[in-house]
Amino acid sequence: MTVILGPNGVGKSTLLLALAGLHKISGGSLLFDEEPLQNFSHQQLAEKISWQGTLPPSEFGLKVSDRLALAMRDVLESSGSYWDICRMLDIDHLQKRALGELSSGERQRVELAAVLLRDRDILLLDEPVAHLDLKHQASFLSMMQKLTAAGKSVLVVLHDVQQAVSIADDVLMIFDDGRVECGSAETVMSAVRLSKLFDTEITESGEGPNRLMIPNYFINNPQEK
């Protein structure tokens, strides 16, 4: 699992779009299995990649069950896992509701279900845990770890450095000035680098699996100063 980190507007989402073949790149080249990405049709890429991004608001009252059916339009496997996935994301009771009636968190969970139902080898996730409550954040991220262990490639944009520290195998940092650093999480993730990346002081403590990354803002509550 690779986590992409960087400040707003630096091109994280665009990078995911480009990797999914949904955004034309103006320079450089993208290779997929050593072949240029543009040699693949949308259909071929859709068979390999499951991309999750913000769903634009639907004007037509699309239902949850319809939205998930669309995600599975080119998926051939049995529907045995459908209810498992819906139950895991607690959306099994929302099936007949219109997407527009749901809360942001519920909508996000529907989108995550759509990604999981597509069951592709490569998952490109753009802030998957945005709007989710803590319970669902934790269950989804641990699900991602399981999928990674099962051999899937997961590329995910996150904003919470602590989440990144605890789940990332590799990290890709995109800086404001376009500079990029990447490597294994242990080597690249340091308080100094992250502070520079986000232009915010971050404190590090603990080691290995107990490593903590906390913005100083949360430690020294400004109200107490």
Place this chain on the structure above:
Amino acid sequence: MQFDNRYKYALAIALPIVVLMLALAAGEQWINPFSANSTLNQTILWELRLPRILTAFAVGGLLALAGAWFQVLLGNPLAEPYILGVAGSSAVGAVFSLMLLPDSAWAMSAGAFIGAWVGITVVMLFSSQGPSKLLLSGVVLAAFWAALVALLLAILPEKRLGMALAWMMGDLSSSVIPVQALLIGWAVALGCGLVLARSLDTLLLGETHARALGVDVARLRRRLLWVASAATAIAVTAAGTIGFVGLVIPHMMRILFGTLHRGLLPASAIGGGILLVLADTGARMVIAPAELPVGVITALIGVPLFLWLLVRRI
């Protein structure tokens, strides 16, 4: 409030037949379609009323289908068949030929048909610009065509003014397209729609998500634009400008049958037909023996219905 599947199919088959029979029977003179004994009544039923009713059905269905397509294509629930100015350009064609050529019904229809395709061709130039720019160019072009129509109406000989105005409010009595051809057009349009239905559904998620699901959005968009425009051109040629069917029916059908197109498109094709048949029957009867333009009735039904929908749903 969605119907069970059983009711859906029963309704889809039964309602058009009932409405058809009712429309056949109704008129200045009520005639029982099952026991029309005099030759005069036979003639009225099968040679006057039936072709007109079927014309109304096909035109209404085509307009509703085009409306459903344009709404998804442009991602805008307010879109309707004439949104891209096709009604305006065909009105220009119709009025223009009314001015130049002697024989009226044929000339107007030919002019309308040519005008429709001129309008479509112009708007196609903007089709690669994405939905919002396409919509904007359509709206602006519609204003342009409206100005041209106003200009032509101002210099039109007075005795032809009435014809032009009647055409612009919708007129099913003088369709020069054979009713069989219209019904075939209706069936072909519905068939095309059903073939595209599954890819069409993905457009409900927005363009990027549709492409992420493996749909060639640019190609789909082009095809959709062609079938929707062709349906509009045929409808406008056969019956002039009839508003609101294309706007209201797809929304009503979404409420009743859901958003997915394999259900929505047949429902719209049938529902649009039924609404226009009813409206035309009303137009024949309200001030009989004279007739109202059918566009008056569809707007009078359509506007309150749509406002009710707006308040209730969107």
